[in-house]
Amino acid sequence: MNAVQSARIEEFRRTRDVERLTSDLRAAGGPLVEDAEGDDALVTFVWIGPQRQVSVRGAQLFEDRNAMSHPMRHVDGTDVWYLSVLAPRGVTTVYQYLVDDPFLDADKTDMALLGRLVAESRDRSFADPFNPRRMFPQAAKIAGVDSAPPEQWDSVLELPGLEPAPWFDGAEPPLTRHRLVSEALGNERTVSVYAPPGEGPHPLVILLDGESWLSVARLHVAVHELITSGAMAPAVVAFVDNPPDGMTARMIELACHSATTRMLTDELLPLLRSRFPLTEDVIVGGNSLGGLAAAFAAFERPDVFTAVLSTSGSHWWGYRPGPGGWGKDDEPEWLTRQFAAAPYKPVRFWIDVGRLETGASPLSPGVDQRAANRHLRTVLTAKGNDVTFHEAPGGHDFATFRRSAVRGLLTLLPG
Template identity: 35%
Template sequence: MQTFNQWSCALALALCVSGNAMAETDNILHPGQTVSASFAQAQQPIWTVQLKTGDLVQGRLQGDVSLRLLDAQGQPVRLLIDGRDQPREFIFIADRDGAYGLRAEALATRPQATYALSLKPVISASAQKRTAAPLQSPTLRALQQQLAQGASTETFWKDRQQQGAPMVEAVEGKPGLSLVTFLWRGARNNVRVFGAPSGNHDELQRLGDSDVWFRSYLLPASARLSYQMAPDVPASDDRRMILASTQRDPLNPNRFADGSGDPFLSRSRLELPAAPAQPWVAERPGIARGTLERKVLSSKLLGNERDVYLYRPAQWQAGAKGQGLLVLFDAHAYTRQVPTPTILDNLIAEGLIPPTAALIIANPSDLSRQQELPPNPQFARFMAEELMPWARQQGLAASAARTVVAGSSYGGLASAYMGLKHPELFGNVLSMSGSYWWGHEGEEPGWLTREYVKSPKQPLRFYLQSGLFEGPKILDTNRHLRDVLLAKGYAVEQVEYPAGHDYLQWRGSLPCGLISLIGKAAQAPEACQLR
């Protein structure tokens, strides 16, 4: 191993051989040291530092001068500080082993300037690796200690098989919060939570070199979400690759959207103990049930055809006063994941809403959904000139004040657009996680909100729901629309739940929205009271 003096001599010799004047004036700069000089001096020093590949170097230059990084031959590598700009901190990473030079350069406007140069301790490449965050879970901390003493994970996994997952633990001193830990056993390379509480598809961490993969979240004790796990996601920048391995959580017996029975198509369900009840989603014995009929509607305006599901409550009387009508987008979900006919049966049986029929509108294709549901004047014409007259011919109609147009995501956006364009048909907007970030290509987001700002107030009522786990793209734009509507004088009920962009939540929001808009809002049960 070279001594410091040997290294200094070797460096000086190398610089001398290069024929560069840097060798005659070099000075060793040690991390933590501050050096100074003046351009009034006859000869300017070049400060040298020995680095290894990947070293992270940080420093500060005080004075109205520039600072350039040089290689071992004294050739310029980059300008670290331009003395004409304000910043005086610099940072760079060594791309090779060896000597580097730091050369101060005078400004034409400050030819006699003085300066002081200092380096922080160099951080090696190995030291730059993130230190694992302390384990939040008491159970995992205990397991970590057991593994350090030579134990296996068998007992841990047996407990998980019995108790299920995700693992939910109390948080000391915070009764309104729970620590929720998602788990996976034995992945080779990585694991992701598809539909995590962060709103992203987060990566799990590995506990040492064990077969335990985990990720913990501090959540409100009333949280509700559905999710999938994705082990060994292919290495790719395309996030859709996560779908190659998404599946139900094998440790969670609670399922959602499980109609196919295929673990790769269905989801797992997490509902913490304080999550509001969803009392209207299950069929009840002894109540009158409505009928559901599927019909095909062709559109000359759109040049396509689609399924429309007609729900008629028991004892529906076409043309009777006081009845309601629900016009709902995305039939693929609102006849399956969200059991709309059952929800309506139960709400009507409890007297929470009047007898209410429904038009549940399917999308001809996934592409047509992207083209039709974001504000589309031609689709609005279809709704007003073709769908609603056709529905009246089927015996399904109600006054605008008793008609609710509803949907989630793009469907929520479409509902608010339909209310603005045709308040004579749709007097109530029920929007679940509406995509109010949407804007025309090349324009700033939030187009529909700006349209409401510009338009005169219409005879509309609103129920806006969004999830605290959806991130600012949904959450902030829903709040912005709320503020605009309130400023315009609209009647708005806006609610936020600890949930994501998720049909599991929307099957609870749909009935609460109907009660708020056309039902007995004053008698809304506790399930609709969370704010």
């Protein structure tokens, strides 16, 4: 726990008044937020229940940014669990409460084990019952899980000072669904397309991880709100799902995979051009590995893609820890090194990353997410590319991604 103690928890230790603590949590709408020195706030996560062990999952506010979970403290003789942390004001992140945490003693370098534990932990993870702000859990969606009860969704933490984002609360616009059979990748997927009001031709935006942008982020709702208000230029937006086999295929297809570029250029684009009036302006984008894949597609085919929307792209990727490992060679930041060595490619870039995305992981020794995105920005700017870079007030989650994507779309397609 941080050196700064929660006054509200200290009061509870003295009074043991669970009813009063519960009332405070309801009034706060989630974790307790108290003043601290400087620009930080003291955030205290609280779970009330008769469990034998509880952790906070997510919430990139803690010192170990890449930890899968953070064990909570127990107030002896009560059902109250808590964990406090100093956090910058005005940030957002997602979190859950994890009961009987399977990650505590796990080998953090064993990706196969972690994958199994993520699936195992899904039934043990719960939304904050005092916080009404929730999103469908991204990890479940990537794994191909299409439904989960609201009490197992991600809770969204929004600290005082966060910029309002009203665009996600409107009615869902109509989408058309298309089946894309890919010879390049040897599989098939669904592509959901938003077409703006009015006649075309329109620019095209292609977003990878389409199912998450729709059901987790509700980005199609924001796009429709922004276009109809005139803030964003009308555009056709294609949300490209991952194949049905989920996370394993995603890790292969979005990690600088030339077959994915061929799927986008030789299979998806002809399908979309046959159904929608489009200009030659094609923006490709995605979050996390999807941001890496989008930048790689533009690296391979700058004649097709005019701009990249990289939302917290995994530009640390590249290090291969051993024979058969997931990577390219013995260094991180493989794609950034390719851009540095290649001739200039006439592509515009929106690059964003969360301010909380610090701390190297075993997959990228010596490099963290924020540093890798800053480095890509520096290399592309030195090459002469038109680059807009944004550090968002949040972490590696869709509470942050969707806000950054709106900023990026408004920059690349101003109304």
